[in-house]
Amino acid sequence: MEALVWFFLIAQFTAPVAFAALGETVGQKAGVLNIGLEGTILVACYAAVVASAATGSWIIGLLAAVLIGAILNLVQGFFTVVLASDQVVAGTAVNLIGLGLTSTLFDAGVASGQKFSGVAGIPKLPLGMDLLLLSLPIFAWGVHWLLFRTQFGLALRGAGEYPPAVESAGFSVIRLRLIALLIGGVFAGLAGAYLTLGTASSFAPNMTAGRGFIAIALVTFGRWKPMWVLGASFLIGILDWLQVALQGRSAIPIQFFMALPYVVALIVLVAVGKGTQTPHSLGLAYRREK
């Protein structure tokens, strides 16, 4: 019993990063590196808390987060996929907008007495479980199934490997990549919703604290395989939980433990190198031939 409680506690640390990383996997498989993930999650966090506070319903909060995540990713997709602009540039812009907009809205909201904490959260089941947490492995399996067991997934992966081939097979690379980004946005929304409604039920400026970036690293770490990505997220979740559990109890400076997720992610990336599993056209814009 005790072990299960611990497991679900760690899972709570895992979930936001895992959701984000699963969505990013879909995008990267289709060739889109979504650097704007951090900003998207942050806006989703804000939307979840505000919508939940306004309606008193966590479901509405969740839906708001998912909707705004999808919209933001499509906006970014308009620039990177449709206008074929640089993915890092557009992603950085989305991060800046996310950070600036939510902080400004938060400041303005606090000044006018808006409520940013203690909103309706996801109801907890025994042992610290909740519905969203339990659905995480199903989502991971769903992503795996979508990518590797369906015709659509094959086309999607093709868009990340060799877009001209997919285009000549009658698919639209642009549409495939936009759909991949849409799915990624939904997952980023789930990540934002869980980070707020699943744990503290509150919002604070820059509360994502780099989780979006960690999620991007986790996709490489998990070799673009959804189940591996989930496992990698769990490892990072353990390290994340460790620094909270050890706060004030260890002779070693706490910053050392806080650094562990980043150090481990970096070491793994160094150890696996680039490898052959990177989607070939990852980060490259596709321009249709005339």
Next chain:
Amino acid sequence: MVVVLTLTFAAFGLDVSASLAIMWKGAFSDKVAIARTLVRATPLCLAGLGIVVAWRAGMYNIGGEGQYVLGGIGGAFCAKFLSILMPSVLSIFILLSGIVCGALFGALAGWLYVKRGVQVVISTILLNFLALLTLEWTLRGPLQESKKQTFVTDTLPNEVMLMRFDSGTDLHSGVFIALIATVLIWVFLRYTIPGFHLRVVGDSPDAARANKLPVGAIQIRAMAISGGLCGLAGSVDYVGLTGRLADGYSQNWGFIAIPVALLGGLTPIGTLGSATYFGALFAGSEVLKRSTPIGNSVVPAVQGFAVLAYIAILWALNRKSQRRAD
């Protein structure tokens, strides 16, 4: 960008013209305001130049933030352990150690890419967090002030600080460092052979390889220069403005420098201009914060929208010229 700003104010139900007037006053009205603008522009310009050098070499350095922080840490170590030096010599050592620390940190990311294929975008992001945690730790460990009460470093003595022009303002001679750096990087990229090679590697690594250029070495060098400039930004702020380090020493300067460089068209001169513009925006929004709920946090949002608008404009211009070619 003024349009974006206007829309933002309108969205918050503020009096647009009054808000713009306050910002203008806060950025340019008198010598205090102008000094405020230039002081904010200095780190933005230096770190922005760093971004220009890396990105022109095709290395997406997002690690300006970490390199800036390490520059500050390097400077603070110098100040603590070399305090026997003459004040003016010490200032120079602090600046140099900022460059060295930032350059090593940048080169590390470059090396990881060249040798191990770790994407610079990802490694520099991870290194940012490590730099921030290093700052937190040093402020609670080796660099903590001598009374050991709060988490800050000892304040630098006045003689070590960079020269100020007017005791009424914060403007320090670091602003000239930014100007000189701009000219140097401009000359480097435009008129020197290593600068040319760097641009070739950025435009087409394959062409560079075909011409037997040492692509890996050039990429690592670009990251070192980039990190050095971002580190210099950190140490200039330390020895010019704050005189000490604290948690939150870098208020996203290294990160905000990315759009500064982008909107400057990834050119040194453009970066100087856009750094001044955003310096003014910062200075103005600081003053605006006193009377409205909107403060500095609006700047990144304005930058983000501006970058997207910039992309769209470039795309439109590009299409127009293509149509003409057809």
